[in-house]
Amino acid sequence: MNVTLWGTRGSLATPGAETARYGGNTSCVGVIGRDGTVLVLDAGTGIRGLGKTIATTVRRVDILLTHLHMDHIQGLGFFAPLFRPDLEVHIWGPVSSHISLRERLMRYLSPPLFPVSLRELPCMITLHEVPCGEVAIGEFRVSSALVCHPGPTVGYRIVDPQGGVLAYLPDHEPALGSTAFPSLPLAWTSGAGLAAGADLLIHDSQYSAEEYPRHVGWGHSSFKDALAFATLSGAKHLVPFHHDPSHTDIDIDRLMKEAMALITPACRVTTALEGATFQI
Amino acid sequence: MTDAKSIQIILARQLASSIATPVLLVDAQNALIYYNEPAEAIFNQRFDETGEMPAAEWTSRFTAVDDDRNPIPPNERPMGRVLAECAPVSRNMWMRVSGGDWRHLHVTAFPLVGEKGQLFGAMSIFWAI
Numbered sequence: 001m002n003v004t005l006w007g008t009r010g011s012l013a014t015p016g017a018e019t020a021r022y023g024g025n026t027s028c029v030g031v032i033g034r035d036g037t038v039l040v041l042d043a044g045t046g047i048r049g050l051g052k053t054i055a056t057t058v059r060r061v062d063i064l065l066t067h068l069h070m071d072h073i074q075g076l077g078f079f080a081p082l083f084r085p086d087l088e089v090h091i092w093g094p095v096s097s098h099i100s101l102r103e104r105l106m107r108y109l110s111p112p113l114f115p116v117s118l119r120e121l122p123c124m125i126t127l128h129e130v131p132c133g134e135v136a137i138g139e140f141r142v143s144s145a146l147v148c149h150p151g152p153t154v155g156y157r158i159v160d161p162q163g164g165v166l167a168y169l170p171d172h173e174p175a176l177g178s179t180a181f182p183s184l185p186l187a188w189t190s191g192a193g194l195a196a197g198a199d200l201l202i203h204d205s206q207y208s209a210e211e212y213p214r215h216v217g218w219g220h221s222s223f224k225d226a227l228a229f230a231t232l233s234g235a236k237h238l239v240p241f242h243h244d245p246s247h248t249d250i251d252i253d254r255l256m257k258e259a260m261a262l263i264t265p266a267c268r269v270t271t272a273l274e275g276a277t278f279q280i
Numbered sequence: 281m282t283d284a285k286s287i288q289i290i291l292a293r294q295l296a297s298s299i300a301t302p303v304l305l306v307d308a309q310n311a312l313i314y315y316n317e318p319a320e321a322i323f324n325q326r327f328d329e330t331g332e333m334p335a336a337e338w339t340s341r342f343t344a345v346d347d348d349r350n351p352i353p354p355n356e357r358p359m360g361r362v363l364a365e366c367a368p369v370s371r372n373m374w375m376r377v378s379g380g381d382w383r384h385l386h387v388t389a390f391p392l393v394g395e396k397g398q399l400f401g402a403m404s405i406f407w408a409i
Contacts, residue, residue: 097395146287152395177294186284188293193284 001140001160001280003200004030007046008272010171010206010220010242011071018248023274025049026071027170027242029202033160037138040079041156041168041202042066046274047075054081062137064130064144065093066170067153068104076105077114085122090137092144094152095129102127130154148173148190149219157194164280167198167235170242173219174229175212182228195233199280202272203229205240208255209262223259231266238265241272288392288400289313302406306359308399310335322385322406323377345374358389362402366391372409384409 007013007025015024026044030053033039038054040047040063054061061081066072081087093101102118105127109118118125128135130144131154139161144154147169155169174190175181186192195201206220221229223240230238243252256271270276285293289307293314296303302319306312312333320326323342333341339354346352354360358369368390376382389404 095395145284148287148291177291177298179297188285188290190287190290 001034001158001164001166002032003166003202003278003280004032004050005046005202005239005241005272005274005276006030006050007042007044007075008241008243008274009044009071010204010244012245013045013071013074014245018250019243021249021273022243022252022271025274026074027066028075029168031140031158031166033139035139037140038062039064039137039140039142039158042072042170043074043076043079044071045075045078048078048080051078051080056084059086060088060090060138062090062092064142064156064168065091066155066168067094067149067151068108069151069171070108072171073105073108077109077116082121082123082125085124087123088126089123090126090128092128092130092142094146094154095131096152100127101129143194145191145194147171147194148176150217153219155191155194157198160280165198165200166280167195167201167203167233169194169201169203171219172204172229173217173221173225175221175225176217176219181225182232186232189229189232191229192233195229195235198233198235198237200237200239200278201230201233201235201267202239202241204242205259205271206242206244209259211244223255224262227259227263227265227269230269231263235267237268237270237278239270239272239276239278243272285313286394286400288394292392292401292403296403304359304404304406305401306335306363306404307401308363310339310354310359310363312338313401319406322375322383322408324380325377341378343376347372347374349374358387358404359402362389362391362404363399366393366399 007028025046027042028046029041031039134143141159158166204221205226207222209224212222296316304315344352370388386407392400
């Protein structure tokens with residue numbers, strides 16, 4: 001599969017010269033299979049750029065939302081393929097105990113927050129609530145599980161026919177309340193089942209180790225904890241993702257260097273950079 | 281995926297490991313999957329030493345009787361009832377573990393139910409009387 005990072009920023013889009021290299025768009029990752037299956041992971045502001053690359057010959061797109069915080073759905077209304085009547089769009093998102101996925105999405109995709117209502121979009125939309133076990137989407141097998149982050153939030157594990165595995169956990173705080181993190185067994189660590197042995201792990205790394213104690217419970221990880229999580233889960237390649245809006249490119253370089261000095265990861269590490277592409 | 285615990289169970293353990301109230305956790309099959317340090321003091325054994333135990337094993341190690349010293353069978357104990365009825369249970373009982381001292385306790389147990397109504401297990405807290 002081919003994996004492209006269209007938005008790497010967390011919480012708030014952060015354009016500007018100081019963030020130009022790692023990127024200012026919020027979470028969005030495009031996954032293209034060998035047979036042309038198109039998956040879109042989250043619909044942050046990065047999805048606008050991705051939308052422009054989807055060929056008119058594509059008949060189906062699956063958008064996998066990890067959760068409905070604004071930085072993960074804000075770009076949805078600007079995803080141009082939604083305005084194609086011939087396109088089948090499947091949106092997958094976390095279940096809630098009382099309010100349907102459609103109703104929750106419509107809180108944003110309806111006036112006054114957005115001029116076009118979800119039901120008025122020309123494409124053929126089908127909504128799916130997750131986690132719902134393993135599902136086949138085109139050539140991929142996709143599984144999801146709730147992970148530690150405020151409100152219903154899932155991570156995804158995507159497996160291609162050759163056995164290549166992408167794990168996507170952009171908003172995740174496995175260390176929350178765990179006095180023993182990262183030394184608990186894999187089964188007792190949030191998200192570790194999704195990430196186990198992944199060829200590519202895209203994981204939250206919003207804070208520095210120094211910043212994290214002031215943000216415990218906010219649902220995000222430090223660079224250091226992201227490295228520890230990758231090591232624990234046996235991932236082969238970690239992509240630290242969901243950069244804090246207050247971090248400039250220079251800050252991110254420094255934080256990564258500091259984290260690597262604290263923990264020597266057992267895997268390759270490539271800090272998420274908008275536009276970067278990975279092959280699995 | 282590996283045989284990962286659900287986030288509801290993971291967070292329940294993380295809560296239990298952070299509080300001074302004795303807590304025991306079971307999964308939906310009534311297997312004992314965790315008890316915290318305050319509970320270790322009541323049970324007189326450490327979780328690290330016993331580890332997880334199937335229902336038959338831990339319910340035979342943990343002897344329970346009512347205030348009249350009549351034995352309470354596993355399906356009548358709070359955890360057994362919570363899982364069968366999917367509703368909270370609270371009662372007094374005497375308990376001892378592996379032939380240790382009898383403890384007079386008030387036990388409150390409640391189910392851990394997911395967003396879709398699925399039962400993940402149960403948590404019980406123990407209060408010395």
